[in-house]
Amino acid sequence: MSVGLIILITIASAIGALILFMIIRTVLTKPVKVEKRSFEPVPVDKDRVAQKLSDAVRIPTLTVLDDTMSYDEFPKYHAFLEKAFPLLHKAAEKTLINNYSLVYKIEGSDASLLPGCFLAHQDVVPAPAEGWEVPPFSGEIKDGYVYGRGSQDMKGQMIALLEGIEILLEQGFKPARTIYCCFGHDEEFTGKEGAKNIAKYLQENNIRFEYVIDEGGTVLDGSIIGVDGMLALIGTCEKGYLDIELKAKKNGGHSSSPYKRNAVDLMAEAVYYVAMTPMKSSWSLPVKQMFKAIAPNMKPLMKFIFVNRDILSPLLKFVLAIANPITNSLIRTTFAATQAKGAGAPNVLPPKASATINCRINVNENSDMVIKHVKEVVGKNIEVNVLPGMAEPTPVSDITSAAYSVLTTTINEVFENFLPAPYPFIAATDAKYYYGVCNNVYRFTPFLVSEDDRTRIHAINERTDIDGLVKATQFFARFIENSCK
Numbered sequence: 001m002s003v004g005l006i007i008l009i010t011i012a013s014a015i016g017a018l019i020l021f022m023i024i025r026t027v028l029t030k031p032v033k034v035e036k037r038s039f040e041p042v043p044v045d046k047d048r049v050a051q052k053l054s055d056a057v058r059i060p061t062l063t064v065l066d067d068t069m070s071y072d073e074f075p076k077y078h079a080f081l082e083k084a085f086p087l088l089h090k091a092a093e094k095t096l097i098n099n100y101s102l103v104y105k106i107e108g109s110d111a112s113l114l115p116g117c118f119l120a121h122q123d124v125v126p127a128p129a130e131g132w133e134v135p136p137f138s139g140e141i142k143d144g145y146v147y148g149r150g151s152q153d154m155k156g157q158m159i160a161l162l163e164g165i166e167i168l169l170e171q172g173f174k175p176a177r178t179i180y181c182c183f184g185h186d187e188e189f190t191g192k193e194g195a196k197n198i199a200k201y202l203q204e205n206n207i208r209f210e211y212v213i214d215e216g217g218t219v220l221d222g223s224i225i226g227v228d229g230m231l232a233l234i235g236t237c238e239k240g241y242l243d244i245e246l247k248a249k250k251n252g253g254h255s256s257s258p259y260k261r262n263a264v265d266l267m268a269e270a271v272y273y274v275a276m277t278p279m280k281s282s283w284s285l286p287v288k289q290m291f292k293a294i295a296p297n298m299k300p301l302m303k304f305i306f307v308n309r310d311i312l313s314p315l316l317k318f319v320l321a322i323a324n325p326i327t328n329s330l331i332r333t334t335f336a337a338t339q340a341k342g343a344g345a346p347n348v349l350p351p352k353a354s355a356t357i358n359c360r361i362n363v364n365e366n367s368d369m370v371i372k373h374v375k376e377v378v379g380k381n382i383e384v385n386v387l388p389g390m391a392e393p394t395p396v397s398d399i400t401s402a403a404y405s406v407l408t409t410t411i412n413e414v415f416e417n418f419l420p421a422p423y424p425f426i427a428a429t430d431a432k433y434y435y436g437v438c439n440n441v442y443r444f445t446p447f448l449v450s451e452d453d454r455t456r457i458h459a460i461n462e463r464t465d466i467d468g469l470v471k472a473t474q475f476f477a478r479f480i481e482n483s484c485k
């Protein structure tokens, strides 16, 4: 036998052994069996909860973005809450933070338990009436939906939470664990006035939480990744947020006698280089945890690939990067060019041109790494400035905590055929401010939202399905029963 043949046989045997190992590993990974516990969901009056959401939507608590806007609607919203949830207001101690943010505290009977905390934001993004089927702040109820700005993001979740508590109180429920509800008033504009000050108040008063639950996460059809049923994704962390300004400077002049590579050309080149030079993809802890939770329930081929993610890593990263923008955003820092500015008139060569790149920082990276990368890519002729509002990625919350386990148990109780899994939340929300008062910060929105309805968030014809609102109310009531009794 020639040496070449021996080498060939050895390589073929090694590959064969590796494939056999991967097959055995796949077969030995058994699907997660959901233990279905029966429970009696709280009775929810569908019309009552729909009407409360409708009334909430009718008060346009817009995020105050500049001096032309006011906070006038927020006191009206507080008065509405007081009327809509009388028992909660009787049972809870209410504290106003920075005039418009709300903290409710319902004292539990067992002081040895750390309190549980639920977050929501009162503010909503603006909604110009153009294109809406109904006026955006009408709260109109039609075809089984409550329509209007904020019906999904996130007055729906806030009303479901408060209605869940109100129903429990109507039933005479007395929590052992103290319950906090913290509602900021500027989440859609960084949360620095609302949630940030609430967290500061909590820290100053030495209040720590067993868990914090905020909006975020998502319920997705599992078929996109080869899983029967729905994926209930629980955000255990948030990617970081960074706006970078790229600025090019050159001599100005008249556009009738242009020279090559003026400031706009240079700025456009820089934007193009950033777009074409992504940062390296990587497996952050929450992404590894997500695939570990989901892989056992995947269909055979997908299961084979994801169970052997460590061996097939380069191939898998490539597939996730090109599969769709969401899977790509899970494995890397992303760059999006969002604003550009040149001359003030069309016939002027500007002395400077600038563009904003919105960066979402992967959980295992930080702003310094991103700034260094951008500087290297655009070269030294382009000024790189960090704009205000930067937030580093948050820590990753523990998925072996008792609170996480209660969360997944409750999801399995209330919803049929849901597979809970942790994941990195790719957007930003108020929860990021609460790591100073809690280690177990989770983001979960207990609504099964259709693809059509999902695209309506921050857009026209936002609406919430009333059956889903009822389910979410039962979810919060059950979670509180499970975690606060």
Ligand SMILES: [Zn+2]
Binding pocket: 121, 153, 154, 187, 215, 429
């Ligand atoms: Zn929101």
